[in-house]
Amino acid sequence: MACVCLRLGGPRNYNSCGTDASMVWLTTLGMLSMPVLVMLYWRLPSAWRPWLLALGGAILLVHDGWASVAAWSALLAWLAFICGPQWRRPALMQTLGLAGVLFAFLAYQYAKASHGLAAYMGYAFVSLKAWHLIAEHGGGIARDGRTGTTLGYLLFPPTLAVGPVQRHDAFRLELLRARWDRQLASQALQRMLYGYCKVVLLAGYLVSAKLNGLNLSTGHAWLDAYLPLLGYGLNLYWQFSGYCDIAIGFAALLGMRVPExxxxxxxxxNLSDFWRRWHITVSEWCRDFVFRPLLTRTRQYLFASLGSMIVLGLWHELSSRYLAWGLFHGAGLAIVHLWGKHMPWAEQLRRYALWRAFSWFLTLQFVILSFALTSTADLHAAWACLAVLFAPLLPGSY
Known part of the structure; x- marks a missing residue:
């Protein structure tokens, strides 16, 4: 059976997170805006700094296109309506506010999936911030004098494109205690250099240019199906972690620490450990706002894990392949949980190095297999790829 998996490295525009949008830090505007913003930031009084950050983020959105500006403006106006005043019925306004954010994001995802709408810079991430603001802070932002800080939080230039997704309270604390520190600045520049090396050298040159350019073929159907998934995973990790390194370093130049x-x-x-290591801030958001509420109401780990991973999948892209990806990871998390909870020898096995190595290998293969669902154009292509990979396990089918 012929495999229709992608070549090593896969596509650039992976999902709604928008790696293409994050490439702003590789453009002339991005490279010049960072030192200018840092210089102005430390020259201005502390009370003006949140407004400068908001202005810097707005400039990045204008650079991305007026469609991004319009979408962001609509979301910010909705947040101002919900979170600005001190409402007499806060619970009702909170429900209305969350419903509005959900509707806007689903409409955005539907337009991308069905009408080919280009991903707006950072819109997927600001939607998570908006949900967090409404769910945990509610109204009264204008009355409490937090308008500038909140705008700076939502439009924070280092994390605007691809995160990390910092909580509002943590951002406010970092903004208040920001001080210029030469040692921190040196570490920040080093971190940004690591990020650029990952994005430009490892993902851009090694995987996308060299390995894709070779168009490698082993002549073995199984390897020709497996190796592109491995390359896709490495490319995905190097690009996203590289851009996050740049964001973390850029924020540190502003005297602010953002989460890893x-x-x-x-x-x-194991798979639970994987999700404590991969896209950590988005995973934590999904844990706090989807998994825990579902677990509290249903007392069913399977339902909560499936629900949270489906939400995470559809957050990336409103499509059948990401729905299948969410179900795949949700079922995997449930199996890992049941294994640890109901198998009496599970804890004893963890003491043995051989078992830990086997567990690591099994987890890695599970994650690589899941890339078949997201690296291919549709579910039909994904099933064809998975059929090749599982063929050796099926008697008489390979």
Whole structure:
């Protein structure tokens, strides 16, 4: 059976996160705006800094296109309506506000999926911030004098394109205690250099240019199906973690620490551990606002894990392939949970290095297989790829 998997590295525009939009840091505007923003930031009084950050983010949106500006403006206007005043019925306004954010994001995802709408810079990430603001802070922002800080939080230039997704309270604290520190600045520049090396050298040159240019073919159907998925995963990790390194370093130049987003995810020893290492801030958002509420109401881990991973999948893209990806990971998380909870020897096995190595290998293969669902054009192509990969396990079919 012929495999229709992508070549090594896969496409650039992976999903709604928008790696193409994050390439702003590789453009002339991005490279010049960072030192200018840092210089102005430390020259201005602290009270003006949130407004400068908001202005910097707005300039990036204008650079992305007026469609992005319009979509962001509509969302910010809705947040101003919901979170600005101190409403007499806060619970009702909170429900209305969350419904509005959900409707806007679903409409955006539907337009992308069905009408080929280009991804707006950072819109998927600001939607998570908007949900967090409404769910945890409610109204009264204008009355409390937090308008500038909130705008700076939503439009924070370092994390605008691809995160990490920082909580509002943590952002306010970092903004208040921001001080110029030469050692921190040196570490920030080093971190940004690491990020650029990942994006430009490893993902851009090694995978996308060299390996894709070779158009490697082993002549073995299974390897020709497996290797592109491995290359796709490496490319995906190097690009997203690289851009997050740039964002974390850029924020540190402003005296602000933002949370880590990746922590050696391919070293995870089980699937739960993987999701504590991969896209950490988005995983934590999904845990806090989807998984825990579902688990509290249903008391069913399977339902909560499936629901949270489906939401995470459809957050990336409103499509059948990402729905299948969410179901795949949700079922995997449930199996890992049941194994640890109901198998009496599970804890004892973890003491053995051989079992830990096997668990790591099994987790890695599970993650690589899931890339077949997101690296291909549709579910038909994904099933064809998976059929080749599982053919050796089916007697008489390979």
């Amino acid at each position: 987003n990746f922590h050696f995810p391919f070293a995870a020893r």
